[in-house]
Amino acid sequence: MKFLAPRGTKDILPKEASFYQELEQASRQIFFNYNYKEFRTPIFEDIKLFQRTLGQTTDVVQKQLLTLKNEGEDEFALRPEATASIVRAYIEHDLHLKEGFSKYFYVGPMFRGERPQKGRLREFHHIGAEAIGSLNPYLDAEMISLAVKLIESFGIEGYTLNINNLGCSKDKENWSKLLRAALKDKIDNFCGLCQDRFQRNVFRILDCKNEVCKEALKKISLKENHICSSCQDHFATVQEALKNLKINFKVSPFLVRGLDYYTRTVFEITHGSLGSQDALGAGGRYDNLISQLGGPDLSAVGFALGVERMFLANKKIKETKDSINAYFITLDKEASKKGFLLLNNLRNENISCDMNYEEASLKSQMRSANKSGAKFVVIIGEDELKNDSVTLKDMSSGNQEKIKTNQLLNELKNKL
Ligand SMILES: [Zn+2]
Numbered sequence: 187m188k189f190l191a192p193r194g195t196k197d198i199l200p201k202e203a204s205f206y207q208e209l210e211q212a213s214r215q216i217f218f219n220y221n222y223k224e225f226r227t228p229i230f231e232d233i234k235l236f237q238r239t240l241g242q243t244t245d246v247v248q249k250q251l252l253t254l255k256n257e258g259e260d261e262f263a264l265r266p267e268a269t270a271s272i273v274r275a276y277i278e279h280d281l282h283l284k285e286g287f288s289k290y291f292y293v294g295p296m297f298r299g300e301r302p303q304k305g306r307l308r309e310f311h312h313i314g315a316e317a318i319g320s321l322n323p324y325l326d327a328e329m330i331s332l333a334v335k336l337i338e339s340f341g342i343e344g345y346t347l348n349i350n351n352l353g354c355s356k357d358k359e360n361w362s363k364l365l366r367a368a369l370k371d372k373i374d375n376f377c378g379l380c381q382d383r384f385q386r387n388v389f390r391i392l393d394c395k396n397e398v399c400k401e402a403l404k405k406i407s408l409k410e411n412h413i414c415s416s417c418q419d420h421f422a423t424v425q426e427a428l429k430n431l432k433i434n435f436k437v438s439p440f441l442v443r444g445l446d447y448y449t450r451t452v453f454e455i456t457h458g459s460l461g462s463q464d465a466l467g468a469g470g471r472y473d474n475l476i477s478q479l480g481g482p483d484l485s486a487v488g489f490a491l492g493v494e495r496m497f498l499a500n501k502k503i504k505e506t507k508d509s510i511n512a513y514f515i516t517l518d519k520e521a522s523k524k525g526f527l528l529l530n531n532l533r534n535e536n537i538s539c540d541m542n543y544e545e546a547s548l549k550s551q552m553r554s555a556n557k558s559g560a561k562f563v564v565i566i567g568e569d570e571l572k573n574d575s576v577t578l579k580d581m582s583s584g585n586q587e588k589i590k591t592n593q594l595l596n597e598l599k600n601k602l
């Protein structure tokens with residue numbers, strides 16, 4: 187029988203893997219410029235960590251965790267996002283005492299348990315950042331500008347940045363009361379999911395993707411201001427900083443994000459080419475999460491960008507060809523023996539090279555050499571063996587010359 191990759195996962199073939207590498211390398215440089223340090227955590231955690239952080243009521247926990255069960259052990263879940271893991275590790279290693287205010291980035295796979303659909307894989311990749319230990323609004327602006335910088339450096343154009351202010355936890359509480367009051371008599375006009383959300387997570391009604399709910403929301407007036415003055419000031423500074431950086435944004439009062447832990451600034455970057463799952467990435471503040479998980483009372487802000495979504499939104503990605511320096515063509519067993527040893531010498535000197543392992547004709551080996559994109563071809567045949575030499579062919583000019591074997595390394599070093 188033939189096995190297939192599990193539904194909702196995707197093999198990254200070598201051709202595509204080079205895109206991932208480029209993207210990761212470019213993002214590492216950008217994170218370095220902003221002074222963010224890499225953080226690596228396990229890809230699975232105690233399921234309770236996610237239940238606690240994401241909120242029992244959010245959709246992520248309700249149906250989206252991919253879980254692992256091991257006889258006689260606690261239940262684990264593959265991480266659906268990295269924030270909870272990083273906060274868990276930050277507290278576990280007392281980093282608030284050892285390092286204080288810290289800025290981290292991460293790159294890696296995330297998982298969801300729900301049925302796969304277009305734009306929603308079960309295994310996908312995030313590039314993200316977290317900054318822990320400051321309530322400074324300039325940090326919100328830095329996060330947003332960093333996310334935008336990454337997206338632009340990947341060649342993505344035509345994205346939209348939406349931001350909103352959820353306020354502190356008190357403001358959120360006031361707001362949920364106001365929302366419930368405003369929606370109470372009209373909740374029948376909303377979808378079944380939203381009717382369910384009315385009790386457990388009323389904010390999510392605001393960003394329901396169902397057209398029926400979008401229409402019904404237009405008829406609801408929410409004039410009362412639920413944000414306290416300190417949170418209003420905070421948000422005003424964020425907006426002013428973004429304007430100074432000439433970053434275009436829209437304030438979208440219905441942007442709430444799916445996770446319970448967000449407070450104050452939230453943001454989302456969308457792209458029209460992505461269909462209904464149109465977010466390239468999103469983030470926001472989480473000023474109560476660290477204390478909720480048993481850590482100190484510290485504010486934090488972060489974001490994550492979806493790597494697969496960025497590939498979808500980037501029409502300009504071109505195939506790049508990693509080509510090796512030299513390709514060996516050996517014409518008999520004795521030549522292979524010699525070529526194999528030479529390969530080793532060159533590789534030890536950081537000259538990338540390979541040889542043909544198929545024992546094929548000169549013509550077919552030449553085809554493989556062309557396909558490899560090698561800059562030089564080294565041919566070893568009967569004649570070369572007799573004279574302790576090799577034939578070195580420059581693939582761009584087509585010129586070839588016979589040289590002594592012990593000159594090969596220097597010749598290549600000079601020419602590369
Ligand atoms: Zn507030």
Ligand SMILES: [Zn+2]
Pocket residue numbers: 376377378379380391394395396399
């Ligand atoms: Zn709805």
